Ligand SMILES: NC(=O)C1=CN([C@@H]2O[C@H](COP(=O)(O)OP(=O)(O)OC[C@H]3O[C@@H](n4cnc5c(N)ncnc54)[C@H](OP(=O)(O)O)[C@@H]3O)[C@@H](O)[C@H]2O)[C@@H](O)CC1
Ligand SMILES: Nc1ncnc2c1ncn2[C@@H]1O[C@H](COP(=O)(O)OP(=O)(O)O)[C@@H](O)[C@H]1O
């Protein structure tokens with residue numbers, strides 16, 4: 393399991409560890425790892441032009457000590473200081489001893505954050521010129537101490553760094569990205585790589601921050617033991633975790649013991665949603681799929697193995713979990729039956745629009761809601777952009793309001809449980825999945841995992857993992873449709889099982 397911890401937890405763990413190690417040891421560990429990563433990115437360090445963007449905190453200190461290491465290996469290192477009077481003294485001295493150069497960023501009164509009429513934002517010509525011809529820019533402007541959007545001088549330098557064409561490595565996290573949420577307000581560094589210390593930060597794993605971070609490398613600074621006393625803010629399942637959770641049939645399994653998933657989906661207008669939902673459900677571990685609704689003919693024509701009926705759900709026979717909602721249109725009768733059943737229920741798409749909050753809150757068996765950002769926005773009464781800018785907050789809020797597990801789909805899919813705790817973040821997503829009907833496949837898939845006995849959080853996280861993998865395997869760099877994604881699910885299973 394990959395985990396990420398909040399800034400508060402990192403700070404507390406850091407304090408505990410610092411009390412046991414010599415002064416400055418953690419920063420040296422961080423800087424050493426950072427310098428190695430920079431060296432690898434550069435290939436040849438000797439003679440390379442490196443610019444450090446140095447803020448007033450320890451993030452800048454890391455950059456300075458790493459810059460000193462690169463200078464000792466023959467790089468031409470220039471530090472651009474955003475706040476010369478508050479720079480990390482030890483780091484600056486180390487860089488100068490190693491032969492590095494220093495340029496002050498502020499000119500006139502601009503460093504207080506005011507933008508100048510000429511757009512220089514109070515940044516000196518010398519600072520901007522230093523970036524010309526740089527091969528590597530090290531972003532040590534701000535790390536976990538960042539508050540709000542980048543101030544004007546920092547933002548100006550970030551834009552100049554992007555325009556320089558240099559490789560950009562961010563220290564701990566891209567400046568301008570909120571460490572706890574991944575939110576980006578205004579300018580932020582778009583890094584080729586981020587070298588982070590001690591633990592992942594949530595903002596590195598959740599969009600929009602994740603996209604700004606580039607390839608993320610974790611440097612061990614000895615924080616693990618101390619972090620053990622804290623709860624992770626985020627968890628990302630890895631292959632081995634998913635493999636352990638897959639409902640593989642045992643010797644004594646039969647179709648009922650494997651679980652039967654019921655699907656309430658589709659309408660005369662949207663029969664395809666029913667077919668796609670069943671396509672996902674058939675390939676996820678349940679022993680049988682029952683389809684109930686007006687698209688029975690379309691479903692059985694495509695999948696003769698599906699058990700179909702016109703309804704109602706209560707007359708469909710044994711079902712261990714229901715999936716309700718994809719393509720339903722406005723008819724909520726079967727949805728209400730499914731929600732009233734005392735088995736796990738996954739509610740998606742139209743079902744989310746039609747369902748009653750109190751009916752969901754009143755359920756005893758687990759409920760899994762799977763909105764995309766637009767649906768989540770409608771449920772929360774905010775804009776889609778607000779949800780996309782604050783996925784963690786949105787998914788936690790929905791889980792609390794509905795007393796349900798919520799899987800928020802999108803560029804980063806996140807899953808929150810009603811009782812709080814770590815949010816699961818899916819590491820396998822791919823934008824090839826942004827194709828009509830792929831959400832229907834996911835709801836069938838995750839519902840089938842519920843029927844097979846997984847808890848709602850696991851069903852959501854494992855479903856998203858397999859769905860993302862299937863999307864990647866189906867696409868391999870070319871557009872795919874939702875059916876292709878469903879058909880690639882067995883490949884995803886085999887990939888996870890190493891088969
Ligand atoms: N944790 C650990 O175990 C280890 C942590 N380490 C490192 O320490 C880093 C944390 O250092 P930190 O606490 O000094 O804060 P940091 O991120 O440098 O930022 C604070 C400075 O930024 C400024 N500033 C704030 N917002 C801003 C904005 N929007 N735009 C512009 N500026 C802004 C703010 O200015 P002020 O508000 O005070 O005027 C303040 O001066 C951490 O990320 C990691 O790299 C490692 O060395 C090893 C061990
Ligand atoms: N940019 C993206 N990156 C990764 N996955 C995405 C992206 N956009 C959409 N997806 C995924 O594609 C699926 C689309 O589902 P949904 O929005 O419900 O579409 P539909 O209703 O057409 O089935 C979801 O699993 C979602 O996480």
Ligand SMILES: [K+]
Nearest residue numbers: 531534563567
């Ligand atoms: K940074």
